[in-house]
Amino acid sequence: xxxxxxxxxxxxxxxxxxxxxxxxxxxxxxxxxxxxxxxxxxxxxxxxxxxxxxxxxxxxxxxxxxxxxxxxxxxxxxxxxxxxxxxxxxxxxxxxxxxxxxxxxxxxxxxxxxxxxxxxxxxxxxxxxxxxxxxxxxxxxxxxxxxxxxxxxxxxxxxxxxxxxxxxxxxxxxxxxxxxxxxxxxxxxx
Numbered sequence: 694x695x696x697x698x699x700x701x702x703x704x705x706x707x708x709x710x711x712x713x714x715x716x717x718x719x720x721x722x723x724x725x726x727x728x729x730x731x732x733x734x735x736x737x738x739x740x741x742x743x744x745x746x747x748x749x750x751x752x753x754x755x756x757x758x759x760x761x762x763x764x765x766x767x768x769x770x771x772x773x774x775x776x777x778x779x780x781x782x783x784x785x786x787x788x789x790x791x792x793x794x795x796x797x798x799x800x801x802x803x804x805x806x807x808x809x810x811x812x813x814x815x816x817x818x819x820x821x822x823x824x825x826x827x828x829x830x831x832x833x834x835x836x837x838x839x840x841x842x843x844x845x846x847x848x849x850x851x852x853x854x855x856x857x858x859x860x861x862x863x864x865x866x867x868x869x870x871x872x873x874x875x876x877x878x879x880x881x882x883x
Contacts, residue, residue: 735773743769747782754786762786777806777813784820793824800824815844822852831856 735743750765766783773779784799800821807814822837835856841849 735776739773740776743773743776743779746772747779750782750786754789759786759790763790775806777803777811777817780806781813781817781820784817788820788824793828797821797824809840810844815841815846815849818844819846819849819852822849826852826856 746765746769750762750769753759753765754762763783763786766779766786769776769779770783780799780803784796784803787793787796787799800817803817804814804821807817809818818837818841822834822841825831825834825837835853838846838849838852838856842853
């Protein structure tokens with residue numbers, strides 16, 4: 694079984710723009726709750742096999758073998774097609790391969806299966822929000838980040854601040870003021 698630190702490292706590798714301290718599920722209570730809920734929804738032996746396949750997929754993606762990662766995630770999904778985690782993980786691998794449309798489809802499926810609750814939903818909302826943001830679909834990104842923030846993601850809260858035009862203006866003014874304080878005789882000062 695992976696330690697909390699192992700999971701944090703894997704999360705950081707799969708989601709490099711997520712701050713290291715913002716790992717949904719690192720809290721042991723939340724992890725236990727998700728595991729207990731999954732344990733009652735799926736046959737234990739199938740769940741263990743699916744988790745093992747997902748870990749193999751993560752390891753393959755870590756080593757740069759995205760095709761093997763996609764195969765392992767696909768196997769996990771075929772084993773338990775109603776489990777959201779496999780779709781969320783496959784979405785990350787699809788994104789690494791450049792298949793944004795496929796990643797969005799898998800994230801939508803993960804969110805539908807998770808009913809928008811729990812660690813997998815939080816990760817899926819963040820990832821989908823990032824894709825929307827990259828596609829300049831800021832309103833959709835904002836909605837996803839709001840949902841992820843409600844599920845506990847501080848990274849999503851930071852993204853919401855960045856999407857707020859008033860906040861962006863305040864940040865710009867603050868940077869200008871700090872620049873003038875650091876260099877009072879420099880260009881642009883009155």
